[in-house]
Amino acid sequence: METLEKVLTPEEQFQARIDADVRIEPKDWMPDAYRKTLIRQISQHAHSELVGMLPEGNWITRAPSLKRKSILLAKVQDEAGHGLYLYSAAETLGTTRDQMLADLHSGKAKYSSIFNYPTLSWADMGCVGWLVDGAAILNQVPLCRTSYGPYARAMVRVCKEESFHQRQGFEVMQTLCEGAPVQKEMAQEALNRWWWPTLMMFGPKDADSPNTAQSMNWRIKRFTNDELRQKFVDMMVPQAEFLGLTVPDPAVKWNEERQAYDFGEVNWDEFWAVVKGNGLCNHERLQARVQAHEDGAWVREAANAHAAKRAAREAVAA
Amino acid sequence: MNQSEWPLWEVFIRSKQGLDHKHVGSLHAADATMAVQNARDVYTRRLEGVSIWVVESKHIHASNPDDSEAFFDPAADKVYRHPTFYEVPDSIKHM
Ligand SMILES: [Fe+2]
Ligand SMILES: [Fe+2]
Numbered sequence: 246m247e248t249l250e251k252v253l254t255p256e257e258q259f260q261a262r263i264d265a266d267v268r269i270e271p272k273d274w275m276p277d278a279y280r281k282t283l284i285r286q287i288s289q290h291a292h293s294e295l296v297g298m299l300p301e302g303n304w305i306t307r308a309p310s311l312k313r314k315s316i317l318l319a320k321v322q323d324e325a326g327h328g329l330y331l332y333s334a335a336e337t338l339g340t341t342r343d344q345m346l347a348d349l350h351s352g353k354a355k356y357s358s359i360f361n362y363p364t365l366s367w368a369d370m371g372c373v374g375w376l377v378d379g380a381a382i383l384n385q386v387p388l389c390r391t392s393y394g395p396y397a398r399a400m401v402r403v404c405k406e407e408s409f410h411q412r413q414g415f416e417v418m419q420t421l422c423e424g425a426p427v428q429k430e431m432a433q434e435a436l437n438r439w440w441w442p443t444l445m446m447f448g449p450k451d452a453d454s455p456n457t458a459q460s461m462n463w464r465i466k467r468f469t470n471d472e473l474r475q476k477f478v479d480m481m482v483p484q485a486e487f488l489g490l491t492v493p494d495p496a497v498k499w500n501e502e503r504q505a506y507d508f509g510e511v512n513w514d515e516f517w518a519v520v521k522g523n524g525l526c527n528h529e530r531l532q533a534r535v536q537a538h539e540d541g542a543w544v545r546e547a548a549n550a551h552a553a554k555r556a557a558r559e560a561v562a563a
Numbered sequence: 564m565n566q567s568e569w570p571l572w573e574v575f576i577r578s579k580q581g582l583d584h585k586h587v588g589s590l591h592a593a594d595a596t597m598a599v600q601n602a603r604d605v606y607t608r609r610l611e612g613v614s615i616w617v618v619e620s621k622h623i624h625a626s627n628p629d630d631s632e633a634f635f636d637p638a639a640d641k642v643y644r645h646p647t648f649y650e651v652p653d654s655i656k657h658m
Contacts, residue, residue, distance in 0.1 A: 270628065272625065272627070272628045273628050274628075274629070319608075322608070323608070326605045326608070329588075329590060329605055330588060330605075333588050333589045333590065336571070336589070341568060342568055342591060343567065343568045398588075399588070402587075402588070406609075542567075545567060545569070545593075546567070548569070548593035548594075548597065549567070549569070549593050551593065551594070552593040552594035552597075555594060556594070
């Protein structure tokens with residue numbers, strides 16, 4: 246039987262698939278803007294994993310015990326893996342690893358601003374795991390259901406590994422809080438330093454985030470920035486209380502009516518300043534990244550030469 | 564700049580004896596030996612596998628998603644290939 250069907254444009258067919266929660270795979274047709282937005286989003290995410298190794302790498306040689314050192318090494322190694330999963334996902338959209346790294350190193354591409362803050366004491370390792378990885382998890386769990394298949398699969402892998410990161414951070418904080426008064430003080434100071442920058446990780450206020458609506462339509466973003474920020478505060482305030490620490494925001498107060506915590510306004514001037522490159526460590530982080538890449542050039546070349554030599558020898562033998 | 568980029572490899576992992584190798588992702592490596600070692604380091608850090616296959620991505624041939632409707636069409640109208648197509652009397656057991 247013939248039915249009268251309106252002929253859908255490729256864009257409409259694409260959106261219909263997304264609305265029906267059908268995943269988009271690399272070789273499927275997709276609008277240019279979807280492809281471009283995803284390349285930017287996924288590569289930024291990958292860059293954040295990569296640069297994110299630096300503030301923690303800073304403490305590997307100074308971890309207070311062999312156990313903590315092993316844990317920190319394992320975590321930093323995981324972050325390298327997360328970078329790899331995400332770069333691979335971005336590559337399926339037609340960009341190259343070299344291009345993405347070139348954009349990171351030239352400063353054209355962004356990474357999460359949180360990594361432009363310094364890690365001054367061992368307690369900062371606790372806060373990075375507990376708060377920063379905690380915020381990352383809130384961002385990442387919904388992305389396991391994102392519309393682009395390779396991205397969603399990468400996120401499933403990332404999320405599986407991420408929860409150990411947050412737990413080890415919480416354990417560092419808990420150990421400090423149960424220790425000597427000076428250790429607890431160290432924990433409180435670290436929380437004071439990291440609380441607000443972590444709230445900034447969720448991005449600008451919804452009103453200042455003009456691309457949110459399109460991204461939600463494409464299901465490459467599943468909650469708004471403000472929704473995630475609120476979730477984070479609701480999750481973290483009781484955990485800080487458990488530790489006997491005080492969140493550095495006098496406006497934090499349980500709101501019975503909203504069944505959520507009220508909290509103060511983020512310093513948006515600071516947020517934009519760090520995004521624009523004027524944070525405490527922007528320069529240092531990028532320099533360390535470029536240096537590592539340049540120092541590794543001979544290794545990459547040598548491996549290529551070795552592979553070519555071996556291939557030639559095998560060709561002769563065959 | 565692109566000549567320096569190592570070739571791309573697809574990674575397949577058997578999570579335990581008796582199961583198929585399953586695609587888990589990809590990575591860059593200069594040669595197959597390095598691809599297997601890198602795959603171990605990235606994809607089996609928590610004992611996720613007992614065996615690894617790597618295949619250079621350029622060697623994978625795939626069906627075309629634009630043709631998938633016509634391509635898979637021959638299977639679409641053959642419900643009799645499924646056991647549920649047949650009605651078995653209630654009194655018949657073990658079928
Ligand atoms: Fe990560
Ligand atoms: Fe992490």
